[in-house]
Amino acid sequence: MKKILLDAREMEHPIPLQLSLSYLQSMSSGEFLYMIHRKNPIPLIEIAKEKKYSYLVKNHNDIWHILISKESDINLEDLVDV
Amino acid sequence: MIITNYMRSEHRACDELFADAEKSVIDGDFTKAEEQFLKFSNETLRHFKKEEDELFVVFESITGNSEGPTRVMRFEHEQVRGVIGKMAEAIESRDKDAYLSLAESMMILLQQHNMKEEQMLYAMCDRVIPQDKKEETLKNMDKIEL
């Protein structure tokens, strides 16, 4: 699995949403999006749900780690850094 | 998706150059920032040129439409060029606050523009341009210099 890292902690709204959507759109099935953010990006998760992508949201020390993949049988728990 | 992938990776590369320059400005290292900003603006302007002189032209000739999406994109390029000019002035006069303000508008502006291209225009290019023509366009774009 190839990791596409998006560290959005320093980015201003709505740039994280813009970038993550465009990454998500172009991502192939061998890749997964690894987003790091200050806030839980609910709209992004809703879209992932709607598209039936696998996703994982983890809050560690007040930093959100969001993993999204188009693969349905994938264990994202193994890929999260925290 | 070869057009989308090629162009998208250029967008990302420009984003990174932009972030480098901003970091140097925040650290107060204007000599370094100047160099990095120049790289960013050169790459961005070259990317625009690739679009305007190659990709958009091919798209327009195939769809027979030069008044539609590409016209909007060209117009947005002009807006970005305007902000690049102002940022260059700010960096020259070592004005940190002005630079960072402009950087904020630039980032939001550029991301809006890029998202439109990636979501709509490039996707359309990948769909309507025949494969061999796509490869040719990519080759021609590689050759473009500022």
Next chain:
Amino acid sequence: MFNQGGLSLEQAPPISVVLRFFITGGIFGVILSLFMLFNIDNSLIIVHLLGLGVMASFMLGAMFQMLPVIAGVVIKTPTKKALVVHILLSLGILLQISAFSTSSNPYLYLSSSIILGGGLLYASILMFKRLIEIKDHSSSSKGMLFAISSFIITIILGVVMLLTIGGYLDMPYLLLKLRDIHYSFAIFGWVTLLIIAISFQVIEMFFVTPKYPTIMTKYLILSLFSLLVIKSILIFSSIDTILIDITLSSLLIIYAGVTLHRLYRRRRPTADGSVWFWRFGMILLIISLSTFFIDNLRDITYISFIGFALSIIFAMVYKIVPFLVWFHLSNQGYMEAPMMHDIIHPKRVKIHFFIHLTLFIILIINSFLNFTTLNIVSNIFLTISFSWILYHIVIATRKYYYIQRSFTPIKW
């Protein structure tokens, strides 16, 4: 791949839901300033035009938009529900104003309590029910729950008072106590708690600031709400509330100070007009609460509190409207979607900020001087201020529908 014509964002309500409330808020703002300009000095009318017509309209619009985004709460058929609330609210306010201005027509009191109370209770109970179902609360969504609870209490007390004044309920001896509790929950509950809840989310999100201290995001809103409940009980038992008021004010002053400090430590210090609105709002909140206990500065307390609430509302509107217009249009697949700064230009926001700043400086100065001319000047500024924001929301709305009408979205 994403489906035709961009993303179908089920959880984001259609833009009309938000814009209808924002436009209404702006219109009531202009009506309010005209009332002031023509010296219609009925404080009940002014307070309710401001609190309901302006503030509740903007805040309900913002809630419809933000509940899905911040709290993950989905309101089904939002267009229909927003329309019902919108009609009842607008009609209800007009009835209420007529009731207050004729003062002796019981039917006006009855009808406004039913229509206004009904519309507001419908909206707030709907939001309350969705919010209480959430399993993973963030500090913002929990705060919104308390803000909405305060709103419900405010509305119920308001309805009871309208019916009492109209002669349908017989408890005039309670009226003064009810009024104090009603205003406490409206001002410190609904308005202030909602702003705090929103700030916990958007200050970091919009402006990339350091985080609020955890102790504050965890306990502040809960403490304020508990204090309000205790305060109401004391009011009811005719016990002095000074200790509660001091605690309440101190907590809010600390909150405002912390928020100012977040904004001060922003990486891009001067960029954004809405940052200035937030900063000025927090300064006014501090002024308002530190004059709270000085009897002959009462006017300043009220004026600066109103300024605080309006500052934050304007800051939010100028952030939300351009973003929504751009976001909806580009997701629908319109290449022609205007850039956010072409929808409402940041310079226009800055100009409004200076109008707003001047207005409140004049108001505060004139609370000492009491000059008639300054009074007229401030009322003119107030009119300009509300007209300014109304004009820009309307222009943004027109741009949105113009693009939709004139161009074809790209399907891919």
